[in-house]
Amino acid sequence: MHSKAKRLKEIPSKDVAGYTEAQKLLAIYEANLGQVKVRRQAESDAVEALEAAQREIESLLASIPTDVHDVQHNRVLSQLQSIINQLEKVPMAVGAYSYTLLLIYQIFREMILDHLYYVFSV
Template identity: 40%
Template structure:
């Protein structure tokens, strides 16, 4: 039995060394667990069992501490991989603007899901610092997308207001009141000039802007 005890201790020492020097942490942990199991299986009321009882708690504490780190590291890698998948999807979806407000919102959602994965990684897990670097980058990307989304929404509103103004002028055809027409045209031009160049409304706004400016010149 003493031989089993010595072999068990030797196996634990070997597993610890293997854990420190190998990339395959899970295999080293399995060897460590097997060594602990051998010690736990020693018959009661033997000298080897008594010797094991004195050292086993420390062995088990070491094993639990190390296995927790490996588990946390695996969990972190999984979350980082998931975050990167969402980030890749967001990048592909948003890489050639302009887009509708609905598409920008979907981009926001993808970046936010990526960020959520990174934010769920505990401070004590290995890979935490890597996650924080990605988090800073992804948060910046999300902020940029939110700005573009807002620009799209506002530009669409400006275009709609301008279109409604033009339709009202055509409908009313109030040529007997030039000041009214001039004021309306100036308001239309002001709205169209606020349309952002990187939005879906821009091309249409430029067409209407040319139309409105030409109309205004008729009153000069």
């Protein structure tokens, strides 16, 4: 606990006005602290989801053969959808959200381009 919060707890109950004010401030402090903990956990979860998605992207890229005719398009599309699902776990209120949107955009673009290339090359 922060030193100022500790000092608020030390105000004697005999000082009715000071004690009441201290209790109000402590309640505000504890509520704010709870919100900070929730946001910190959300940021941590978002980073974890992004890192998992990036590992999936790297794995997918490593597994795609160089010859376009050897690519299993349905499997690739399925993996891309799995990555999008992972990225959609990132809430809008976290700092990583804009990066998440960029990744989703890039994946959709790749899905569309890959599908068009496959359709016109077959």
